Amino acid sequence: MKQGRFGAYGGRYIPETLMSAVLELEAAYERWRGDPEFTGELADLLADYAGRPSGLYYARKMTADLGGAKIYLKREDFNHTGSHKINNVLGQVLLARKMGKTRVIAETGAGQHGVATATVAALMDMECEIFMGREDTERQALNVYRMELLGAKVNRVITGTMTLKDAVNATMREWASRMSDTHYVLGSVMGPHPFPLMVRDFQAVIGREIKAQILEAEGRLPDAVVACVGGGSNAIGSFYEFIGDESVALVGCEAAGLGVDNPRNAATIANGSVGVFHGMKSYFCQDKYGQIAPVYSISAGLDYPGIGPEHAALHDSGRATYVPVTDAEAVDAFAYLSRLEGIIPAVESAHALAWVRKAAPLMGSDKIIVVTLSGRGDKDVAAIARYKGVDLHE
Amino acid sequence: MNRITEAFRRRKALIPFITGGDPDMAVTEELIYALVQAGADLIEIGVPFSDPIAEGPVIQAADERALRAGCTADKLFALVAKVRRRTDIPLLFMTYLNPVFTYGGRRFMENCAASGIDGLIVPDMPWEERGELLGDCAACGVTLISMLAPTSAERVRRIAAEAEGFIYCVSSLGVTGERREIGTAAAEIIARAREVTNVPCAVGFGISTPAQARDMAALADGVIVGSAIVRLIAEHGAGGAEPVREFARELRAAIDTGKEY
Numbered sequence: 001m002k003q004g005r006f007g008a009y010g011g012r013y014i015p016e017t018l019m020s021a022v023l024e025l026e027a028a029y030e031r032w033r034g035d036p037e038f039t040g041e042l043a044d045l046l047a048d049y050a051g052r053p054s055g056l057y058y059a060r061k062m063t064a065d066l067g068g069a070k071i072y073l074k075r076e077d078f079n080h081t082g083s084h085k086i087n088n089v090l091g092q093v094l095l096a097r098k099m100g101k102t103r104v105i106a107e108t109g110a111g112q113h114g115v116a117t118a119t120v121a122a123l124m125d126m127e128c129e130i131f132m133g134r135e136d137t138e139r140q141a142l143n144v145y146r147m148e149l150l151g152a153k154v155n156r157v158i159t160g161t162m163t164l165k166d167a168v169n170a171t172m173r174e175w176a177s178r179m180s181d182t183h184y185v186l187g188s189v190m191g192p193h194p195f196p197l198m199v200r201d202f203q204a205v206i207g208r209e210i211k212a213q214i215l216e217a218e219g220r221l222p223d224a225v226v227a228c229v230g231g232g233s234n235a236i237g238s239f240y241e242f243i244g245d246e247s248v249a250l251v252g253c254e255a256a257g258l259g260v261d262n263p264r265n266a267a268t269i270a271n272g273s274v275g276v277f278h279g280m281k282s283y284f285c286q287d288k289y290g291q292i293a294p295v296y297s298i299s300a301g302l303d304y305p306g307i308g309p310e311h312a313a314l315h316d317s318g319r320a321t322y323v324p325v326t327d328a329e330a331v332d333a334f335a336y337l338s339r340l341e342g343i344i345p346a347v348e349s350a351h352a353l354a355w356v357r358k359a360a361p362l363m364g365s366d367k368i369i370v371v372t373l374s375g376r377g378d379k380d381v382a383a384i385a386r387y388k389g390v391d392l393h394e
Numbered sequence: 395m396n397r398i399t400e401a402f403r404r405r406k407a408l409i410p411f412i413t414g415g416d417p418d419m420a421v422t423e424e425l426i427y428a429l430v431q432a433g434a435d436l437i438e439i440g441v442p443f444s445d446p447i448a449e450g451p452v453i454q455a456a457d458e459r460a461l462r463a464g465c466t467a468d469k470l471f472a473l474v475a476k477v478r479r480r481t482d483i484p485l486l487f488m489t490y491l492n493p494v495f496t497y498g499g500r501r502f503m504e505n506c507a508a509s510g511i512d513g514l515i516v517p518d519m520p521w522e523e524r525g526e527l528l529g530d531c532a533a534c535g536v537t538l539i540s541m542l543a544p545t546s547a548e549r550v551r552r553i554a555a556e557a558e559g560f561i562y563c564v565s566s567l568g569v570t571g572e573r574r575e576i577g578t579a580a581a582e583i584i585a586r587a588r589e590v591t592n593v594p595c596a597v598g599f600g601i602s603t604p605a606q607a608r609d610m611a612a613l614a615d616g617v618i619v620g621s622a623i624v625r626l627i628a629e630h631g632a633g634g635a636e637p638v639r640e641f642a643r644e645l646r647a648a649i650d651t652g653k654e655y
Contacts, residue, residue, distance in 0.1 A: 016520050016545075020549075276491045277492050289497065291493070
């Protein structure tokens with residue numbers, strides 16, 4: 001892998017001031033990633049603290065209702081803090097501690113990554129500051145309080161669109177001003193090398209478990225693995241183990257907001273073009289002068305104008321397929337799974353469920369779909385109520 | 395010898411920065427003439443970007459104002475071509491990689507050359523990634539400016555050895571913006587760079603008073619002043635040229651005489 005590239009994508013496009021921090025991180029990751037001391041500690045934390053392995057649940061009622069492929073849900077919503085984000089955060093904060101860092105900073109969109117970072121910072125006695133767009137702090141007020149409860153300082157970002165993209169900008173600026181004691185816990189498979197590779201490695205546990213669990217349950221590989229994609233960490237975590245298994249279709253579901261033809265969407269592969277931003281070369285929603293577009297999705301976690309570089313490469317090669325899913329479809333799927341299976345999914349994950357609702361009936365009953373439920377939907381209940389015009393006070 | 399190198403030959407260089415199109419193209423044109431009259435040796439013009447991650451709040455706000463007012467790379471190329479009929483001062487674009495990449499690196503450099511831009515500064519394109527634009531810059535005769543930071547450590551020699559035009563030395567950690575005090579990190583970077591190159595070193599980030607400009611000029615070949623000027627433009631809007639000219643004169647005098655004005 002040359003300079004952290006996935007085909008033409010990835011790289012390390014950051015200010016000179018940050019280069020030493022990123023090179024230090026790369027060296028530390030190379031030093032520790034295969035060290036039994038590190039992998040052993042991480043495995044223990046994933047098992048005893050995060051609660052892994054997460055279940056693979058056969059959604060009997062959903063399967064019967066859709067009348068096509070068998071549907072399994074990979075239950076990342078079971079994890080401590082309620083989403084897949086903890087997998088990556090445990091790895092990075094443990095690594096930061098090995099590097100002698102005493103402070104962690106992170107961006108967050110929906111608040112799930114911020115909560116996970118605040119949680120692990122509390123566990124490992126790290127000082128913690130979270131950067132969150134003001135619009136998201138309003139959409140996800142409960143998560144803001146949750147992070148503060150865990151001892152983190154939450155900084156409301158009031159620049160630009162005041163969402164995830166601006167939270168990343170603010171966290172990068174903060175890191176450039178203080179890096180000797182501080183590690184930036186980037187929350188997705190994006191940013192400069194080594195983040196896309198390292199975060200993917202920490203999330204790849206999802207796909208490894210899926211493979212073992214589906215072989216146990218069905219004695220064969222699934223026909224499709226489906227996940228929602230913002231930056232793309234739960235998706236690449238789900239896909240990675242299956243990239244070499246050509247029979248397994250890999251489907252990433254992007255947030256199309258009000259629709260791919262409406263400017264208010266965040267469907268990067270559907271609407272974006274190649275650019276360089278947030279440290280990486282990849283696809284971005286942007287105008288013809290390279291100004292990053294103010295994207296929109298009901299899901300704060302998918303409300304991001306880019307996609308991780310490994311996804312860009314998987315798209316170009318055709319190995320993975322990326323499909324747009326609208327707010328309305330996701331909100332329907334949110335209610336659907338809640339009523340049918342008694343599982344309230346994160347609105348992010350509901351994007352993947354929405355695609356499965358369309359695809360499963362077109363597939364034979366001998367087919368198998370695994371869809372990753374990246375997180376639980378408790379955090380979204382108030383926002384969904386608002387979307388449906390219900391006046392709800394948290 | 396190109397215009398950039400020439401500009402450092404006669405005295406310590408004063409390099410002001412303004413965001414192109416802030417508050418509009420007409421004022422940007424006036425500001426360029428005002429800075430020339432006040433004794434600037436090179437001028438950096440920011441091509442505004444939606445997400446300038448190396449900038450502090452003052453220049454972030456200027457980029458937002460310029461974009462809202464409709465500034466584009468094409469309008470700036472036209473402005474530079476117009477300004478070039480009246481001045482020979484070296485002009486540099488400072489922008490982020492995405493606006494250049496998306497415009498097309500070769501087409502961007504061709505337009506730089508045709509309009510009269512001498513050099514390009516891209517703060518989110520470090521030395522390892524310079525191949526992204528270096529070939530296009532070289533083909534069109536646009537100097538690609540290298541940056542060094544207090545954290546560059548052993549990278550200084552490698553980067554400095556290949557530098558052209560001048561070296562942009564970042565004074566301290568963090569983003570652009572006025573600082574009450576500026577440490578001595580720049581002196582160490584410059585000392586190391588001078589072991590391997592004769593290319594001039596200019597210091598930027600945080601220099602906002604004549605006294606700071608004087609102090610930094612004493613240890614470098616030039617000083618870059620951005621946020622303090624952009625803040626004046628934010629305060630005075632369309633009437634910004636006069637206060638900016640006055641402030642640039644004070645910077646010039648402090649640099650030349652070693653006294654604070």
